[in-house]
Amino acid sequence: MKTDPENFEELRKLMALKRHELPPPGYFNRLPGNIIARIERGDGQLGFWERISASFTVRPAFAYAFALAACGALTASVYSVKTQSAEVAYQRNPGKGWHTDSSDQNIAQTFDASHGPHVANWLGNTNPSAASQALPSLFAVPYQTVPVSYQNQ
C-alpha cells in the first residue's frame, strides 16, 4: 500500500483510535483516594541523602556552597596535619632547626645508598620482583650522630 511520507492525514485518523481506549469504569473515582491513602501512609517520603540531593537539584547555589565548604574543610584538615607533623619533627630534634646541614645530607646519602633500588617502586615500576620487595618505613630512618669540629685543621 502506498503512503505519502509528507501526508499524515490517514495516520492522524488512525491515531484517533487511541483516544477511545479507556480504563475500567469507576477507575478515576477511586484513583485520588488511593493516592491520598498512600500519601498518608508515608509512601514516597525522601530519606536523608535523597533530601540532600533533591535540594541540590532545586537550588544549585546550595550545592556550590556545600562543595566550597567541603573543600575548605579538607584544605584546613590537610594544613593542620602538616603543621602538627612538622611540630613533632621539630620537637624530636629541636637543635637542628629547619635548614639542611651536613648531618642531614649524610643521613640522606646513607638512606639512598641502602634503599636506592626501591626508588623504582615509588616511580611506578611494574616489575613484579621489584614490587614484591617491602618498602622500608619512612619513619624508621635511623638517626646518626656525626661529630662536627669547628677547629681549623
Add this chain to the structure above:
Amino acid sequence: MTRAPSSELQHGGENEGIDDLTLVHRAQQEDSGAYDELIRRYQERIYATVYHMTSNHEDANDLVQDTFIKAYRALKSFKGDSSFYTWVYRIAVNKTINFLKQRKNRIQMSLNDVDFNAENDPDLVALVSDKTPRRDLNLLELQEKLNGALQKLSEHHRMVVTLHDIQGLSHEEIGKIMDCNVGTVRSRLFYARQQLQAYLSDYLK
C-alpha cells in the same frame, strides 16, 4: 496531612472552581482536600499520557500514583514558575521515560477496552468500512497493531507523538514539558510519524 471529609474526597467539594495556584498553596499547608482536587483535575490527562506510552494499564496505574505522590512530596519546592499542570506533567514524563528505559524490550501490553463510541467515530468508520482494502479488519485488531507500532518507537519519539497527535498539546507546551525547543519537538514528531506510517502502511489507505 489534614484529612478531608469523605464527600470532598469523592467530589472535590468546596475546592471546585478554585484556581490551581491557590490549591497548590493549600496543599503545601497539608490540605488533602486541595490536593485531591488537583489530582482530579489532571489524573485523566496524566493517565492517558502514561498509558499510551506503556500500552499497559497496570504499569500506567502505578506510574500515575507514583507521579502524584512524588509531586506531593516535592510540592514545597514548587515556586509557580510554570503552571502546576506543566510541572506535574514533567514529573510524569520523566518517571515514565525512566521506567521504559529500565523495562527496555520487555514489552507486555495490557490494553484498555475501546469504548463503544469508537464505532461511530467518522475517522475510524472510514478505516474499517467495506470500502477499505482491509475490510476484515476489526477495531480490536487495529488497536493491537497501532499499539505495537507505537512501542517500536523510541521513548522520546513516542512521547512527542502521544502528546501531540493523541492528546492534542501544542508544540510549545510539549517543549516545556520535555524541556527541549520547539524545533526539536517538530523534528521528532515528523520522524515519529514517518516511522509509524511505515509500520502501519498495510492499514492506511
